[in-house]
Amino acid sequence: MAVKSLKKQGSDLAQSNKQLEILSNGIFQTGELPTFKNKISESNQFPLKAKKLEILQINVGYMCNQVCDHCHVDAGPDRKEIMTRDTMRQCLEVIKNSGAHTLDLTGGAPEMNPDFRWFVEEAAKVGIKDFIVRSNLTIIRANKKYYDLPEFFKKHNVHVVSSMPHWTRGKTDKQRGDGVFDKSIKALQELNAVGYGMPNSDFRLDLVYNPSGAFLPGDQAAMEKDFKKALLEDFNIQFHNLFAITNLPIARFLDYLIASENYEDYMYSLVEAYNPAAVKNVMCTNTLSISWDGYLFDCDFNQMLELPVNSKVKHISEYNEELLEGRDIVISQHCYGCTAGAGSSCQGNTIPADA
Amino acid sequence: MSKTYYDPADLRKFGNITEWSEELGNKFFEYYGKVFEEGALTAREKSLIALAVAHTEQCPYCIDAYSKDTLQRGVTKEEMMEAIHVGAAIKSGATLVHGVQMMNKVNKLDG
Ligand code: SF4
Numbered sequence: 001m002a003v004k005s006l007k008k009q010g011s012d013l014a015q016s017n018k019q020l021e022i023l024s025n026g027i028f029q030t031g032e033l034p035t036f037k038n039k040i041s042e043s044n045q046f047p048l049k050a051k052k053l054e055i056l057q058i059n060v061g062y063m064c065n066q067v068c069d070h071c072h073v074d075a076g077p078d079r080k081e082i083m084t085r086d087t088m089r090q091c092l093e094v095i096k097n098s099g100a101h102t103l104d105l106t107g108g109a110p111e112m113n114p115d116f117r118w119f120v121e122e123a124a125k126v127g128i129k130d131f132i133v134r135s136n137l138t139i140i141r142a143n144k145k146y147y148d149l150p151e152f153f154k155k156h157n158v159h160v161v162s163s164m165p166h167w168t169r170g171k172t173d174k175q176r177g178d179g180v181f182d183k184s185i186k187a188l189q190e191l192n193a194v195g196y197g198m199p200n201s202d203f204r205l206d207l208v209y210n211p212s213g214a215f216l217p218g219d220q221a222a223m224e225k226d227f228k229k230a231l232l233e234d235f236n237i238q239f240h241n242l243f244a245i246t247n248l249p250i251a252r253f254l255d256y257l258i259a260s261e262n263y264e265d266y267m268y269s270l271v272e273a274y275n276p277a278a279v280k281n282v283m284c285t286n287t288l289s290i291s292w293d294g295y296l297f298d299c300d301f302n303q304m305l306e307l308p309v310n311s312k313v314k315h316i317s318e319y320n321e322e323l324l325e326g327r328d329i330v331i332s333q334h335c336y337g338c339t340a341g342a343g344s345s346c347q348g349n350t351i352p353a354d355a
Numbered sequence: 356m357s358k359t360y361y362d363p364a365d366l367r368k369f370g371n372i373t374e375w376s377e378e379l380g381n382k383f384f385e386y387y388g389k390v391f392e393e394g395a396l397t398a399r400e401k402s403l404i405a406l407a408v409a410h411t412e413q414c415p416y417c418i419d420a421y422s423k424d425t426l427q428r429g430v431t432k433e434e435m436m437e438a439i440h441v442g443a444a445i446k447s448g449a450t451l452v453h454g455v456q457m458m459n460k461v462n463k464l465d466g
């Protein structure tokens with residue numbers, strides 16, 4: 001388990017250009033593995049184009065109460081980057097004027113931003129259909145001031161999407177830190193108690209599963225069944241859907257892959273599992289990601305690799321739907337992570353099971 | 356690196372066996388694929404059986420492949436090790452049960 005962010009450790013891998021260099025050299029430069037660009041060109045899907053904006057994903061800061069091994073944000077208690085209320089106001093303007101139907105708040109732990117509640121309250125007024133908060137669950141139990149979060153979420157009809165690496169303590173704590181499992185279970189029970197995740201409840205509670213090591217996630221539907229059975233039998237916990245997400249070789253997960261000598265094999269696995277049908281719905285095609293300081297990216301991963309949108313418009317204050325729509329999406333080798341198997345996005349598979 | 360009989364990277368070349376006998380190779384992979392589909396047994400259960408058999412067969416490629424496959428399906432370390440014990444029990448049981456044959460033979464020859 002990591003104790004500090006790579007940034008705090010002064011690691012080379014805290015620099016995005018270093019990460020991109022690793023991702024583009026070695027097995028890719030020798031031609032042993034095709035580049036993502038060549039791969040999607042084979043099925044005439046290059047360049048990837050942005051469609052109409054549907055989801056605005058806002059990263060309200062990299063501060064987090066956890067330091068998970070696989071974190072692609074390199075988040076942690078030592079990260080101070082945090083979105084200001086001014087930038088939030090600019091986001092709200094865009095939400096009002098754009099056709100986005102989903103707002104997706106992420107971090108770090110979004111709840112740790114001091115203006116988090118203000119933002120949720122303001123954003124709830126602007127007619128967004130699906131208002132998602134990506135909660136790491138333990139934050140609800142981290143400190144008294146967060147204990148009422150389940151009630152707060154309910155009051156504003158927030159859709160809670162929570163990370164849950166496994167239904168067993170050992171696997172969860174290995175990835176996210178000692179004690180995380182017990183706190184997460186408690187938080188889930190509290191969310192259930194106010195009505196979240198119950199079979200006929202409108203208060204949506206979805207879980208995110210991503211593998212604890214250098215392997216890809218298994219079948220999403222089968223994993224959902226196993227999670228539901230185990231959590232219900234062992235802890236009387238219910239939830240709606242499970243999203244299986246592939247770990248992308250970025251930041252701390254990349255560091256782990258290299259340190260454990262799994263990097264090459266993992267990249268081979270991603271490329272071998274490449275599925276051209278998963279390309280069509282990768283999340284960058286209908287999502288815009290906004291960083292804590294208001295810059296625009298095709299997705300949260302590109303944000304962490306500091307690959308800005310390919311458009312004249314670079315900042316939320318200059319937002320212009322026409323100029324952004326149809327832009328070429330910026331891709332690199334990490335994109336293999338979104339197109340392996342049934343595809344992976346913040347909403348889980350990009351190909352529905354019955355497709 | 357010293358040369359060994361087994362190279363983990365060879366597992367990635369498994370599909371190449373069709374090159375020297377296309378029809379039989381394809382038939383094998385078709386059959387293999389079907390066997391591991393969800394059926395009366397779940398794909399997860401099949402993966403655990405495969406892991407146990409990989410050990411009794413002592414095939415390093417299969418051990419690598421099904422260690423990964425079971426992990427991908429959310430199987431825990433404890434479940435994996437129990438599966439291997441099942442394989443080991445059958446393997447040792449199968450050895451020991453032949454002891455009856457030995458006893459029969461010895462009793463007949465030397466009773
Ligand atoms: S993975 Fe999530 S919970 Fe873990 S350190 Fe990163 S942002 Fe925090």
Ligand code: SF4
Binds near residue numbers: 282283284301331335
């Ligand atoms: S990593 Fe980002 S840009 Fe690349 S395919 Fe995934 S969502 Fe799109």
